[in-house]
Amino acid sequence: MTYKTILVSLNEIGRLSESVAAAQSLARETGAHVSGLYVVPAVQVYPSVGFEAAPQVFEGNRSFFKDNVQRVKQVFEEAMQREGLSHDFHQIDARTPVIAEEVVAAGRVADVVIVSATNPDEITGVERDFVEQVVMALGRPVIVLPFKGKAELSLNEIVIGWDGGREAARATFDALPLLKKAAKVRVVRIDPQKDPNLRGSVAGADLAEALSRHGVKAEAQGYPTEGQDEGQALMRCAEDCGAALIVMGAYGHSRLAEFIFGGATRFVLNRMGCPVLMSH
Incomplete structure (x- = not known):
């Protein structure tokens, strides 16, 4: 593909x-x-x-x-x-x-x-x-x-915002052609400690394993919000590791003629510092 x-x-x-x-x-x-x-x-x-x-x-x-x-x-x-x-x-x-x-x-x-x-x-x-x-x-x-600053589309390192949801899954596999070419891919779960079903396991490890079968050099990690918005934490993670592309699901719905985005999606769109691949 x-x-x-x-x-x-x-x-x-x-x-x-x-x-x-x-x-x-x-x-x-x-x-x-x-x-x-x-x-x-x-x-x-x-x-x-x-x-x-x-x-x-x-x-x-x-x-x-x-x-x-x-x-x-x-x-x-x-x-x-x-x-x-x-x-x-x-x-x-x-x-x-x-x-x-x-x-x-x-x-x-x-x-x-x-x-x-x-x-x-x-x-x-x-x-x-x-x-x-x-x-x-x-x-x-x-x-x-981004509407300002650098917009370089580099595949050196990619961060995937992963929460196990439909939108995140769609975005991840829509991005597969880029993930396969990336030098490194991080599957990042924000605040995994808040989900009791994830205790004792590495959040996102199952996705990283599935991606590895496609030849993707992926690893999974949790990342704390430290009181920040989830979208802000995801961007901070990308900045910390020098990633130039974020992959994430776009969470939202339509209300009459207006599209309403979820908090993390809205935050990233308004304040992104690097390109973001989104799918809904």
């Missing part, structure tokens, strides 16, 4: 170089084809307010992304051509103002999708809950890059 098709979302223009570099790195490791996706959203139409008879139309986002099409395409294609990587570029003229909808539709035929987190302190034109929509609706593994 390996990845054959990588889709990289290019709409987070402030992180364009990081997104393209991550796709390059992953393609080099896997030999996969890279599809660059750039969405030009439809105009935003707001209902009329008060005595206004006509709805209000906002074209700012559409104009911004239309103006940057050629730049984005050039950056992506030049980067892929420099390394002789198989690639194509797709510009989609969206039917709605929601960029995530087009990324989800296109991403369902890819093996893995790369997106950048949106900076909550900036207005970038990409919807604030873009990552949540993509991760929850896609049905494919998603590699989320």
